[in-house]
Every structure is written in structure tokens, then in C-alpha cells.
Amino acid sequence: MYDPAVLSTIHRKRFKTEPTVFCAPGRVNLIGEHTDYAEGFVMPAAINYATLAAISPRTDGKIVLFSENYGEEVSYEASSLPNGPRGHWSDYPMGVLSILSGEGQTIPGFSMSLWGDVPVAAGLSSSAALEVATAFAVTSLTGVTYPGPVMAKLCQRSENEFVGASSGIMDQFISVNGKEDHALLLDCRDLSFKLAPIPHNVALVIANTMVKHSIAGGDYTTRRAEAEAACAIINGHRGGVPFLRDATLEDLEKWGHEMEPKSLMRAKHIISENLRTVAACDALMNGDMKTLGRLMAEAHWSYSKDFEASCVEADVMVQLAQDLPGLIGARLTGGGFGGCTINLVEQDKAEEFTRLLGERYEKKMGIKPDIFICHASGGARKIG
Numbered sequence: 396m397y398d399p400a401v402l403s404t405i406h407r408k409r410f411k412t413e414p415t416v417f418c419a420p421g422r423v424n425l426i427g428e429h430t431d432y433a434e435g436f437v438m439p440a441a442i443n444y445a446t447l448a449a450i451s452p453r454t455d456g457k458i459v460l461f462s463e464n465y466g467e468e469v470s471y472e473a474s475s476l477p478n479g480p481r482g483h484w485s486d487y488p489m490g491v492l493s494i495l496s497g498e499g500q501t502i503p504g505f506s507m508s509l510w511g512d513v514p515v516a517a518g519l520s521s522s523a524a525l526e527v528a529t530a531f532a533v534t535s536l537t538g539v540t541y542p543g544p545v546m547a548k549l550c551q552r553s554e555n556e557f558v559g560a561s562s563g564i565m566d567q568f569i570s571v572n573g574k575e576d577h578a579l580l581l582d583c584r585d586l587s588f589k590l591a592p593i594p595h596n597v598a599l600v601i602a603n604t605m606v607k608h609s610i611a612g613g614d615y616t617t618r619r620a621e622a623e624a625a626c627a628i629i630n631g632h633r634g635g636v637p638f639l640r641d642a643t644l645e646d647l648e649k650w651g652h653e654m655e656p657k658s659l660m661r662a663k664h665i666i667s668e669n670l671r672t673v674a675a676c677d678a679l680m681n682g683d684m685k686t687l688g689r690l691m692a693e694a695h696w697s698y699s700k701d702f703e704a705s706c707v708e709a710d711v712m713v714q715l716a717q718d719l720p721g722l723i724g725a726r727l728t729g730g731g732f733g734g735c736t737i738n739l740v741e742q743d744k745a746e747e748f749t750r751l752l753g754e755r756y757e758k759k760m761g762i763k764p765d766i767f768i769c770h771a772s773g774g775a776r777k778i779g
């Protein structure tokens with residue numbers, strides 16, 4: 396568990412000055428996968444695993460970043476920010492600075508110490524947490540702050556335009572705007588959202604398959620392109636369908652035969668996932684856990700079979716969960732091709748569930764998974 400006091404001490408010792416500390420959480424997505432860039436719906440929750448950024452100003456015009464996780468310090472000149480990535484952890488903070496500078500902000504010299512406990516490459520948005528923590532810390536020095544949704548957009552742009560990953564808005568949005576004990580249904584078209592309380596007797600159990608996930612790799616981008624090709628065909632026929640958000644399953648019945656088979660499958664997942672996500676929010680708000688669980692299962696198999704974004708390990712993790720005490724619903728969460736499953740579990744069974752899932756997964760796959768019981772946390776904030 397993260398401790399801001401520890402990072403403050405590290406920063407003070409290294410830079411001989413008192414920092415201000417900011418915190419930005421990772422996230423788990425309950426349902427709504429690969430729908431954000433199609434201007435659809437997602438329902439994530441921020442989690443109590445986060446990136447912390449301790450920042451203090453400097454007078455020599457340098458930007459000095461220290462990562463406690465990597466045990467590494469790097470230095471840049473505030474007056475000549477890099478304009479592209481170099482395949483290094485500092486690309487994420489530097490991307491944010493580059494976008495803020497493009498917005499007309501003067502980036503001053505500063506020292507920033509970073510530390511995070513969001514598992515990396517696990518589909519829990521460690522990169523969004525790093526971007527958002529940086530944005531909060533740096534704008535505290537420039538004095539130019541933005542409303543939450545704008546802040547999220549700027550961080551998304553840093554990932555799209557600087558780092559070069561074609562991700563949607565979900566991760567940065569929830570890291571900025573998450574609320575303690577709530578999931579958030581986000582309409583990715585206009586960024587309006589609805590908060591859905593997660594009942595106190597429901598635990599979020601996150602199970603890491605230990606298969607590395609990355610959205611910088613080609614699969615995420617390929618899926619997105621395949622889905623967009625299907626959208627273009629529908630739009631060519633009836634117009635008014637700039638995004639799959641605007642398409643229906645009937646459209647696929649009419650014009651699916653003109654699509655590449657893979658494109659048709661991707662579109663089927665996204666269109667049906669939007670329907671499931673809105674229905675899942677209703678179910679959660681009505682306390683209808685049975686329906687919520689069923690929708691999560693349908694979402695998983697749509698993601699696995701039609702979107703082909705799961706992997707053997709995640710399918711096994713989801714299947715094993717079905718037989719365990721207390722399960723409400725389980726599915727692969729995040730960008731896909733590895734990473735974690737999210738399991739909604741009755742709180743009083745969560746420990747037993749976690750133990751049994753770990754034992755059975757290890758027995759079947761020969762891999763010891765990391766499984767942790769989380770709760771929905773608040774969004775990014777200054778600490779202390």
C-alpha cells in the first residue's frame with residue numbers, strides 16, 4: 396500500500412527540499428471494453444493502487460525526475476522539452492509536459508519523485524495514473540488548472556500524440572474523476588457520467604493472470620482498425636454513423652456480409668458491449684447482482700470470442716471463478732491480451748474466494764497469480 400510520507404522523505408533526502416505530494420489511482424473496468432474510442436459507454440472504478448508524485452520547484456531550469464520504482468533519475472531542460480518518446484518510463488511524464496506546453500503553459504524547472512503500486516502491464520492503467528499524477532503535480536506549479544474532464548483529455552492526448560498509443564479516454568477519465576465506493580458510467584461521446592454506488596457487501600477482487608498486457612503493441616490498434624472498417628461500411632449505407640456507438644445489431648444483419656469476417660466480429664462485440672454496459676449500470680444501481688453477473692459473463696465471452704482479445708489464461712481465470720463461493724460476476728478487464736480479471740465477490744466470501752482462485756489457477760496453469768481485494772477509491776488529489 397502506498398504511503399505519501401515515505402515518498403516525501405525520499406524526495407526531501409534527494410532534493411533537500413520539502414515537496415507537495417499528489418496521488419492518481421489506477422482503475423479496474425467493470426464492463427465496457429474497447430467501447431471508449433467508439434464513443435460508447437464504459438463503467439470503470441478507480442482503485443486503491445496509485446501513482447504518487449512529489450514535486451518541488453527548482454531555480455536552475457532543469458526538470459529532474461526520479462522514479463523510486465526504477466531506482467533511476469533522469470534530467471531534462473525545461474526550455475527544450477523532447478518532442479517524441481524514447482521508449483523510457485519518463486515518456487509518460489514528459490508527454491504530459493509537452494501537451495501542457497502546447498496549451499501555452501510555461502513549464503518551470505522542478506524536481507519530481509515518483510512511486511507507484513499499480514501493477515505495470517496488468518491492464519490496470521499504470522500509465523494513465525502516471526500521466527494524471529504528473530499533470531496534477533505540474534499544474535500546481537504553473538498555477539493553470541483545468542476541470543476534471545479537460546485534465547483527462549490532456550493526459551489522453553499525451554498518450555495518443557506523444558507516447559503513440561491509440562487509446563481512448565476511459566483510463567485517464569476515471570483516474571481524475573473516480574469516487575470512493577463508486578463505479579462510474581461514462582458516456583465517452585460527451586463525457587457526461589453517472590456514479591453508481593458499489594454496495595458495501597461487494598468486494599472487487601482483481602486477479603492477475605501474470606500474462607503481460609500492453610496497448611503500445613499492435614493488437615490493440617489492429618482491433619480498433621478492424622472495428623472502424625465495419626463502422627465505415629455502415630456509415631456508407633445509411634450515414635449518421637461516424638462511430639460504432641451509432642450502429643445497431645440490425646445494421647450488422649443488413650450489411651455484415653460486406654464486411655471482412657474479423658471486422659464483423661469486432662463490431663458485434665462493440666455494439667453489444669455498449670448495450671450491456673448501460674444495462675449493467677442499471678443493474679448495479681438497482682442492486683440486481685444476478686443480472687450484473689450475467690452481463691459480465693456475456694461481456695467476457697464476447698470479448699474473448701468476437702473481439703478475440705482474451706488469452707487462454709484469462710479464460711481459465713474466469714472459468715475457475717464461476718465455481719467459487721461468493722462470485723457475482725467475472726471477466727477480463729482492460730485493453731486485453733493478458734492482464735487481470737475483475738471479480739465482483741460477496742464481501743464475506745472474498746478471502747476464501749481469493750485463496751481458492753489462486754490455488755486452482757496455479758494448479759491448472761503452473762503460474763502463481765497475484766490476487767488482491769480492492770475497493771473503489773477517489774480520483775486524483777493533492778495529499779496532506
Ligand code: GLA
Nearest residue numbers: 428429562563564565729730
Ligand atoms: C485500454 C485503453 C482504454 C480502453 C481499454 C479497453 O485501457 O487505454 O482507452 O480502450 O483499453 O476498453
